[in-house]
Amino acid sequence: xxxxxxxxxxxxxxxxxxxxxxxxxxxxxxxxxxxxxxxxxxxxxxxxxxxxxxxxxxxxxxxxxxxxxxxxxxxxxxxxxxxxxxxx
Numbered sequence: 001x002x003x004x005x006x007x008x009x010x011x012x013x014x015x016x017x018x019x020x021x022x023x024x025x026x027x028x029x030x031x032x033x034x035x036x037x038x039x040x041x042x043x044x045x046x047x048x049x050x051x052x053x054x055x056x057x058x059x060x061x062x063x064x065x066x067x068x069x070x071x072x073x074x075x076x077x078x079x080x081x082x083x084x085x086x087x088x
Contacts, residue, residue, distance in 0.1 A: 007034050007037040007038060008038060010034045011034060011038060013031075013034075014030075014031035014034035014035060014043075015031070015043075017030060017031035017047075018031045018035075018043060018046070018047050018050075022054070023054045023057060023058065024054070025050075025051040025052070025054035025055040025058065025079060026051065026079055028047060028050055028051050028054065029047060029048055029051035031043075031044075031047045032044040032045075032047040032048045032051070035047060055079050
């Protein structure tokens with residue numbers, strides 16, 4: 001919805017994701033895309049901060065991975081970078 005002609009149609013769902021207590025970082029981060037499109041920059045930042053913390057929590061717990069540790073580390077860096085892009 002963030003690239004749809006009217007992202008405000010997803011504002012209620014974005015708020016629900018923001019308020020949720022999920023540790024699924026990328027899912028919670030998706031609300032930041034809607035908030036950015038709506039000009040709600042503070043919520044976008046707060047949402048991405050929650051996502052970064054969830055990513056870190058998962059990584060610190062020794063998140064399961066497929067393949068090698070290097071693959072897991074690259075995935076972590078990718079998602080951390082994606083969550084942090086809202087700050088630039």
